[in-house]
Amino acid sequence: MKPKLSQWKELLAARHQPKAAAGELEAEAGECRAADVPFAEQWRQCGVVPHSFAGDYCLVRETVYPLDHEHGRYRLGAFYEVHRRWQEAPFSHPLSCRGFAVGDLFFFDTETMGLSSGAGNVMFLLGHARFAGDCVIVRQHFLPHPGAEVALYQSFLSDVNYTTLVTYNGKAFDWPRLKTRHALVRDMVPKLPAFGHFDLYHAARRLWKGRLDSLRLAEVERHILGVKRNDDVPGFLAPMMYQAFLQTPHPDRIMPVLRHNEQDVLSLIVLYIHLSIQLLDANQLTDPGEQLAAARWLETVGETAAARGVYEQAGAGQAKEAHMAKWQLSLLYRKEKRYDEAAALWRDLLECGVYWKMKAGLELAKAYEHYFRDLDEAHRYAAAAYEAWRSLARASRQAADGEEREWRKRLERLMRKKNRPGK
Incomplete structure (x- = not known):
């Protein structure tokens, strides 16, 4: 109880401080005064500033990472090399960013009060990252109380000028829920932009559904990307922590959730890097299961020439996946009426x-x-x-x-x- 009482003491002091003491914050946030923001000084120390709009405010946090920052297996700057290689790739693919500038991709993740899409389940945190020259900028828009959604979406949509979302299950979850919440305030805030969408969940499912027991982002981080989080809060606790924050709006109560969301957004960047490499270097993959899955995906999207080369490589191995690779390759040959080559593979499979x-x-x-x-x-x-x-x-x-x-x-x-x- 002592920490909670101490926080309330600070809250009461913040609410009763003279308006004259709020000049510095007003300079930063326009209409918003320090008296409007409980624990304003503590927020400022966390790198969070208020964004004022229509008589209310949301909170915005920005973190900048250099390109040589390592997140799991990759440096963030490896995205530039992947982007270059997609522009030169001999095949097209739904995951390809060919034709997009580096800054067009918008890595996006949210935190919500619940999994359903009902009107009561507010989205209280919108996090996104973009590449800006020699750095990655992570920006988070936080809802300090449920009545501030107009300020939240005005802040978020004024900041968004990108053309393509990169999410993890965002097609089914994040973006539809954001559209639902936006509809409630759409007369007062900018329109939602028309985004393209790379949903990395579906890519992960194609490649690793037979390898991982769960395809939650945390499991993909641990087993595929080599991301180790220290002192991280589990995502399922975020709604409870936000409820506790609403009772006592001290930054300490919610900053762990903001840091969790920040790590999620960085993981989207390295997951896109890794998935791209799985496709661009599919011939060289050492995991036969991943190689076979990459070949099937290429075949599914109509890139049979690229798929054929990967099947040939996978079929040369000794693992059980080599049998399936030969089988898939034989079906490609049959479709192309190359019966002599197909029959040679079928005779191999007889044994x-x-x-x-x-x-x-x-x-x-x-x-x-x-x-x-x-x-x-x-x-x-x-x-x-x-x-x-x-x-x-x-x-x-x-x-x-x-x-x-x-x-x-x-x-x-x-x-x-x-x-x-x-x-």
Whole structure:
């Protein structure tokens, strides 16, 4: 209780101090006076200044980082090299910043009172970072009390002149909630800009959903980016800490949340760097799972030439992912009607276990029936694939009558075609 009583004593003193003592703060914040801001001096010592608008205020904190600042595995300045490489990349991709200037990307994260999008769940902190020449500027707009949203969004939107958001699950969470809150005050503040959007959550999910138990940003930081946070507050405590701050609005009560948000924003920068490298250097990745996932992603977005090269590299290894890489590459060859190359991969896969004997044997049976026109080989591969299927069905005890009929129908058709006169 003693610290809490001490903070209230400071609050009462701040509310009753003479207006004349507020001159310095008025110079910094326009309309806002020291008497309007509880613990104004403590905020100033934390690098936080008030932003006044429409008879109320929000609080703004700015932190500047040099480009050689290391956050986990990367220097922040590595973004410049990634940006340059995207401009020269031989393929396009949804994560590519080709055509954007470095300063166009806007790394954005929020803190809210809850996960739902209801009107009662205010966003009390809007944090973002941008590159400005030889530094990174992190700026945070903080809501000192729920009635100050007009000042908060006027401050935020007056500061935002970027063209592309970079978030973590921002498409589903941060930006829709910001739009909901903005709608309540839209007649008094600037319009929301029309942003492009890089949502890094979806990229992380494509690459690491089979590797990580959770894809929360904290887990990606720990296991992928090498970020170690000391004395950090867990994100789920932020709403409770904000509630406590509203009762006693001392900076000490909420600064840990601001520092947490600041680290989140920096993590977005290094996560974008790392994901970009995963794609730009996919041929050289040492983790076969990541290499296979990168190749699949390239194929999904239509970059089959780039995907083919990565599949070829991944298929040359000995890990189990090499079998899947060969399989995916064979399907690409089949789509391009390169049946000789596809068949060579399928024959390799025949030796990789019962499952692949079934999958590859069936594709070989189809190819020899319809493309190579060799019914004897088609029947031989179909029979081998059928036996492999039966073995798997017995092991799993999930044999389906419909599947059984399809296999037998294929074999019977091939046998009839083989025995047809003139064949």
